[in-house]
Amino acid sequence: MGATPVREGTLFRVWAPQSRSLDLVIEGHPSASERYPMEREENGYFRLLLEGARPGTNYRYLLDGGILRPDPASRLQRSGVHGPSTVWWPPEDSPPPFSAPPLRDQIFYELHVGTFSPTSDFDGILPLLDHLVKTGVTALELMPLSQFPGTRNWGYDGVFPYAVQWSYGGPDGLLRLVREAHLRGLSVFLDVVYNHLGPEGNYLSDFGPYFSTTTRTPWGNALNFDGPDSDHVRHFFLENLRSLALTFDLDGFRLDAIHAIRDQSPHPFLADLSRLAKNIGSRRGRPLPLIAESNANDRFTVRPVEEGGLGLDSQWSDDFHHALHVAFTGERLGYYRDFSGVDDLKESLAQGFVYRGQYAPSFRCRRGSDSRDLPGASFVFFAQNHDQTGNRMQGERLAALLPPEALPAVAALVLLSPGLPLLFMGEEYGETRPFLYFTDHGDPELIEAVRRGRKEEFSAFSWAGDLPDPQDPETFERSRLILADPANPLSDFQKRLLAFTSRLAKLRKTVSALSPPEAIGGDQNRVFSPADSVLAI
Amino acid sequence: MGATPVREGTLFRVWAPQSRSLDLVIEGHPSASERYPMEREENGYFRLLLEGARPGTNYRYLLDGGILRPDPASRLQRSGVHGPSTVWWPPEDSPPPFSAPPLRDQIFYELHVGTFSPTSDFDGILPLLDHLVKTGVTALELMPLSQFPGTRNWGYDGVFPYAVQWSYGGPDGLLRLVREAHLRGLSVFLDVVYNHLGPEGNYLSDFGPYFSTTTRTPWGNALNFDGPDSDHVRHFFLENLRSLALTFDLDGFRLDAIHAIRDQSPHPFLADLSRLAKNIGSRRGRPLPLIAESNANDRFTVRPVEEGGLGLDSQWSDDFHHALHVAFTGERLGYYRDFSGVDDLKESLAQGFVYRGQYAPSFRCRRGSDSRDLPGASFVFFAQNHDQTGNRMQGERLAALLPPEALPAVAALVLLSPGLPLLFMGEEYGETRPFLYFTDHGDPELIEAVRRGRKEEFSAFSWAGDLPDPQDPETFERSRLILADPANPLSDFQKRLLAFTSRLAKLRKTVSALSPPEAIGGDQNRVFSPADSVLAI
16 A cells, blocks of 8 residues: 555555546656556556656645545655655664563653654654653653644644654654664554544545544544445554554554444454554564553453454553542542542552443443453553643643642652553653643634634633633644753752652562552552552652 | 323323423313423433323323423324324233243244234234244244334334334234233244334434434434433333333344444443343243344354343344345345355355355445354344345245245245244245335325335346335235235145145254254254255255
8 A cells, every 4th residue: 555665666556446547646846747547456446556756756646537636545745734645665774673561561651742852853852762761661652643734733633644744754753763762772652543534634535435424423524444345444544553563663552542433343443453463563573562542441442352352452541540630639520520539549540440330420321341350551540641631721731730749649649550650741840831732724714613622622611711722833832841941941849750750660660569460450569548648658 | 211100190201301391291182281390300300290190191291391292202102103192001910921932942933013914903913823823933023013103114113112003003902912922832022123213203302312413324313322311312222122021021022233223332232231131031030032133243242241242142144045045046136246145055054144254245345253153043044034025126025036846945944944943924835925115104205205215225236117106005005915815815835835834843843953053053963965955855
């Protein structure tokens, strides 16, 4: 799929089952583009081996002589989501061997490339890798990198799943980052979005039935994983995971919002994906764990495929976050009204989830299934993440909401938890700058719709102040870490918190009793007394 | 739920979470209806205990002082789907004890009440029960009985799941039928539709979010089994099954098209339903098996709930039907193009399903999962049913498509199969009248839409002739069994086929080697040689 440089030139291959004809259009000088008719294979694919094409060649596809579109499997979009695709291929030298820690020993660090570094790109991260090593985290978890509209986006509006955001440094930049991270012993996980595509530059429907005609998600039509022609759609995303994993030598993936992947086939796409990841892992001799984000609290997410599960390795526990947030902030609006605070926090530490089948007021239905027999490592525990921070109107982190003395307790709860800890970038030293929602769309109507949508999203909360404009570059700039700013050294408190975080991470790694237990409900090593640990650590 | 006569009067209870106020309107003389404000409970229910109301009382609900609607849980709609509901309660005498054969020994007989008997009602069936006993079937499977618009309908347009079609004789008629069937040793199964409601008289949305806002089925919006407020929707249908089973002393259910029940919750509605049926079964000391219709060929449909399945007892094998149909008729259009004939027929006999993960051309995707280790009794095998007959443009049965000498072979394949055999009414003697699609809608636009829809449905087939008008009463009349017509005795051939069918049924019951095997793929007792059995039985 996509454009593959071979000895004789470049092989172009694309699925367009609804088209009678397809032309490859090579875009050289603006005034001189060349058209090559492609050959129709079986199953709706078109192909062409073009001799002159090589890495760096710009191209698009002309569908039925009518519309000109970039390649759904484009690996490079140097002019953004609406521009031509560019042939790209990774360099031939193989990456240095890397041996990632087992999943159960990982400490995750969620990182947004645009706001983490002073230059908003991969190369800007490199000088900060040593800081991460010192902090004690073991795995970067990069927010989505698929090419999105403009230069400012969380990444969930990506529309080219095979392309790495050009403004971040593109695929070559990502290769450099992974290499440097691995050299320092850091694993690299990537967040991938297999539940929808962004609203701008989403041309997949021009090529084929990538989207369901019967089901919508909160963000647009659901992907077609179980309807007619879904085999190819699955193939497109299965190959996407394989291609990303192998091209960039990644150590695992976070799967965004799998509850929005609507799929009732006997062989769910996600079960296929977990089988694929296990195959890749055993073939390369290094596992490729998959971690789900899901609001379903469903034990079958991590149960083996042959036992009716999806076979994923772990899943985020929003319940831990929400319980902790309520315990520390006292907030009870929106989805926080489902949680009581300290009791629920203990419950999630003891069971992984708080909602294991009870009625959840904010969901307005029963939620979850039994989880106490699941391994500790099948839960990811965090006190903050991009969503829980950025989906507040003012994007406040805990350091802006809590008194400083509460932050070490939060850090201890996360880093000594029986699941896999995850820190949100900046959390290690109590970053006080906000993490806001920002976009860089090109369509005025869409910009307005996003502004409206954000306001509606916050209607359940009674937050004060004006909504920062997502489209304003300043909103993005305000979200950049203080760490990225050489003119702004950390405060003494921040330095002390960082040292404490680092000591906790070290403790977790050296005290084997702190490893995630075989069954989270059977953990004998942790006794969380709210009076002792939460309030007076 | 609904109207429940109690000592002091009648208790009315209805879920209307979106309404601020609800009035019970008692409709006596046309000019004098009385209004009683209802009391709002928690969770959006309204209730009222009304002293004067008793069985026979007509009522509706007035929502927010604006619209007047019949009761979603109405048990009686004597004036059709748009009229008032009527309080009904079953007589107090308990039914005579009945001991149904185990599911694995059942031979099903699918029956449409409207066209089976001369009077199109339950009472018209009674004189024909002895014919069924003689035929050797053991269980009636009644096509859906929920109140539908008009008097002519297959039943899948039902809109009052708790009400029994008034023109069939209503709940009292059904009670008489079940009692008489049980007295003759016949079980009674009922086809229930939990995937959509019909298009006319469907007032549920006026009361609450019964339907999904994100998902559609081929027949309308999907029911809301996993979204906000889905707990009540589940409760409504769970109680529906319980109420039908206990009120009418039923022996089991067929669940229509469960692939159109869209539900991704950790506790699927159908798993809840199978648990409920098992509870009812053990409490009354007589199992309540659930049999799915599903096009998914999914092994998890019949796997236990605790192993990730839905826990249903059996499911229809369309594959057996299609393979047999192709083998005997040579038809290869529409969905029949997925099947080769004799080889696939052998395959389905040996494995339950033909499609166990292969690409199915008419589905345009992979279909099914491994089935060979499933019990024989977890498949229902049939050569004809209402769908496969009635969804032909001219509604031809096999007796109208095949030479008479082929029919005994068909009967043998079904009745000696390793699954549960099902005959479609009239099949036992080779009925030659068609079974057509018929409706009796009241809305001209809907009538036209149904006509158009039927034409589109047949576009993949090249059937000759004009489409019989679904709305024409003659279309219904042409579908009535010859058996129902005393003036039309069976032909000699029909009598001989009936005797042969009856002998096969007896053989199945007396030769224990013909029982469904523990695993369909491990059946040692049947050897089907196409040359011997299919072509020369």
